Amino acid sequence: TVTQSPVKAGSTAPLKNVAACLDVANRIIARPPGVDGLGVFFGPSGYGKTKGSLFVHQKKGALYLEVFDYWTRKLFVQMLLAELDVPNPRGTIGDMMQQAIRLLKDEPNRLLIIDEADVLVDKNMIELVRDIYKGAKIPVLLVGEERLPEKLARYERCENRVSAYGMANPCDLADARVLCQLYQPGIEVSDDLLEYIVSETKGVASRIVASLAEVGQFCAVHGSRTMDRAAYSGAIFTGRAPRRHR
Numbered sequence: 001t002v003t004q005s006p007v008k009a010g011s012t013a014p015l016k017n018v019a020a021c022l023d024v025a026n027r028i029i030a031r032p033p034g035v036d037g038l039g040v041f042f043g044p045s046g047y048g049k050t051k052g053s054l055f056v057h058q059k060k061g062a063l064y065l066e067v068f069d070y071w072t073r074k075l076f077v078q079m080l081l082a083e084l085d086v087p088n089p090r091g092t093i094g095d096m097m098q099q100a101i102r103l104l105k106d107e108p109n110r111l112l113i114i115d116e117a118d119v120l121v122d123k124n125m126i127e128l129v130r131d132i133y134k135g136a137k138i139p140v141l142l143v144g145e146e147r148l149p150e151k152l153a154r155y156e157r158c159e160n161r162v163s164a165y166g167m168a169n170p171c172d173l174a175d176a177r178v179l180c181q182l183y184q185p186g187i188e189v190s191d192d193l194l195e196y197i198v199s200e201t202k203g204v205a206s207r208i209v210a211s212l213a214e215v216g217q218f219c220a221v222h223g224s225r226t227m228d229r230a231a232y233s234g235a236i237f238t239g240r241a242p243r244r245h246r
Contacts, residue, residue, distance in 0.1 A: 013174045015205065017168045021052030021143070024166035025060060028139040031163060037139040038129075038161040042148040043168025046204035046239075052109075052168070053113050053143045062111035062141075067119040076120070076128060077083055097131065104136035117142035121151040130158045135192070170203020183209050184216045190228035200236045210237040 014177045021041045028039040043049055050066070057064040063083050067076065077096040081089035089096055104112070112132070120126045121144075133140050142148065152159045170177070176194040180187075189212070197215075201207035218234035219227055 005049045006195055015048055015052075015171065017048045017171075017202050017205075018052040018055050020166045020168065021049065021141075022056050022059065023238055025056045025062070025111055025113075025139070025141055026043060026162040028141065029060070029109060033109045036133075036161040036163045037137070038133060038158070039139065039141045039164040039166070040096050040149055040152070040162055041141060041166040041168065044146045044204075046130075046206040047168040047170065048167050048205040049143050050115055051205075053141070055139070056111070057113055061160070064113045065114070066115040067117065069119055069123075071119065071123075071125075073125055074126060076125060080132075094168055097128070097135075101132060103133035104132065104138050108136070108138055111139045111141060113141045113143065115186070118144040118148050118151060118191045121148070123153070126152070126155055130155075130161065133161060171198060171205050171208055172203065175203075176208055179205065179208055180212055183189060184212050186225065187216055187219045188226045190226070193229040193232055194228060196229050197236055198236050200240070204239065207237045207239055209230050211235070 024039040024041050025070060028037045031037050038174055040050060041053065054064070056062060056137065064082060065076075065079055073077070074093050074096075077100060078089045080100050081096055081103075085102060086099070086103070089099075091099070104110070114120070117126070117129075129140060129142070132138075142152075143211055149165065152162070173191060173195055176198050180189050180194065193215070197211045198209055201211060214235045214237070215232060218232060219225065224231075
């Protein structure tokens, strides 16, 4: 097992995808004059995009919206105003949009993060984001699934505003070590077992965390503080449903 500096409990794991999300945010915040400020961070489900965007939210003091499928255009604007500390936002969509843009203009370098941005595209609401950007000229980071850039291509006026892309990638061994230190600090897991977990989970962070929880339970039952692949016979979450043996 490779010894690394301990990760503080309750912190966000410093995975490569967290760094990649922060890089996109930094590029659109520090963009040169005349360069548009829309950024896109995308990748498959389970790769830690939301955790990365929440880290950026805290690190940069950004505004943060997580979009849900039931949201309407009006609810989107109301939630944006709520994030801007406007109590009980009311009025027409146009009135509320103008109010939001006025408030956003007060802090032109403050980042707005919109997670699950695919929902806005699927519901034909992404033009609201373009209007917000066009009106307030603030940096906006869109976070979404792997097909988000492809979906944005259908909205040329939005796609043309994107000046920075970042792609979430599968976790590797180094990421698995960090996740183990963060979520199972009381045990030592060998690299060969971590490599096996990474391979079986296809590097999906959420599956790695679930598998490490199983390793922790296995260690507790067997009274061990160390575990390697040869000794481990517990479950690994692969994302595949179990099959009935005939």
